Amino acid sequence: RKVMDINKSDEEVILDGIDLRKKAVGLMKSKKGHPDTITKYFEDAMSHFRFIADDREKANSSEYPSAIYEIANTFMEKAALMRDLGPDPDEDPYEPVDRALECLARLNRNELTAESFRLLGSAHHQKAIQTYNMNRLEESERHLVEGLEDIMASHRAQADDENTTQLMETIIDLLSSQKKYRKTQGTAVYQFCGEFVKQGGGVKSWRKRFFVVDDSAVSYYKSRKDWENSSTSTSTSKPYGHVMMAEITDVTMHGGKIYCPVLKQKPESPCIHLHTSDRIYNMINIPNTAHNTANDFVRTTRFILKVYNLKKEARSVLKLKGATGSRDSVKKSSIDWDSMDNIDIKNPKESVRFST
Secondary structure (H helix, E strand, O other), X not given: OOOXXXXXXXXXXXXXXHHXXXXXXXXXXXXXXXXXXXXXXHHHHHHHHHHHHOXXXXXXXXXXXXXXXXXXXXXXXXXXXXXXXXXXXXXXXXXXXXXXXXXXXOXXXXXOOHHHHHHHHHHHHHHHHHHHHOOOHHHHHHHHHHXXXXXXXXXXXXXXXXXXXXXXXXXXXXXXXXXXXXXXXOOOOEEEEEEEEEEOOOOOOEEEEEEEEEOOEEEEEOOHHHHHHHOOOOOOOOOOEXXXXXXXXXXXXXXXXXXXXXXXXXXXXXXXXXXXXXXXXXXEEOOOOOOOHHHHHHHHHHHHHHHHHHHHHHHHHHHHHOOOOOHHHHHOOOXXXXXXXXXXXXXXXXXXXXXX
């Protein structure tokens, strides 16, 4: 309240805060400002935005989402400057990114504008780089997927500019490169494996099958041993059947919808339905196996299907714009992609991670 005219409208308060932030950014880029002066400008800018964002009486104000956005944008501006100007031993360059994500989480998805979605996607992108460099690959991939989802939402909201396209392109390349890296390390090549009783397509008999879900398909084998043998370099065995992600339209789970004579299924036993345009694959959880096997399968397959559809939509957008994806945009990030390129893809490490 001491650094602003409280008689101004909410919109004017926000504009004053943006001017203060621009001064702070300009001083940091020019390296002419004293650190205390720059910090003061950032704090004063935040005071303007928080004057609206932290006032419960203003929560219904039309400027409330704008104030939240500007706070998050200030954090992201600061994070970008910290990366560009080099590391400061006293500050964590990713702390502002965490604060930006926390800030934008205060808004509902329907309150986010195209610019807010793009900012959220950028924050997830930076968080993915941080977690990747900390070797938290699954968390990194999750942030990339959330980032791509936000960037696509920004595109749908008509944020059709070069920055949105470039970030979309970068995240797709990062997702593809992480998939390649996982394969070279022999870890998380697949996302799920477990045994179910599956109903046949033509003849409606039930047979035990071992299912494996990876980034491209849901495959099933006669047994776990067949699957393990298929992963050896000399094996010629193939899946007994598979369903490509491009064919799957939905994955659902219900209790007791189909009676299985092989298991003498109880009504409450979970039944999985894998939907395609041609048929529905029915699978039933085997009693006395891992309790959450069916839930894990549904959750994992839905997530991979979501990623597949997001990447498909994004690539179609990039194709229309004449962009095909470039490693140059990826190399601007802080991930050491050169060391990844030197890995011998033909000889990945022999290691397996089981989900069940």
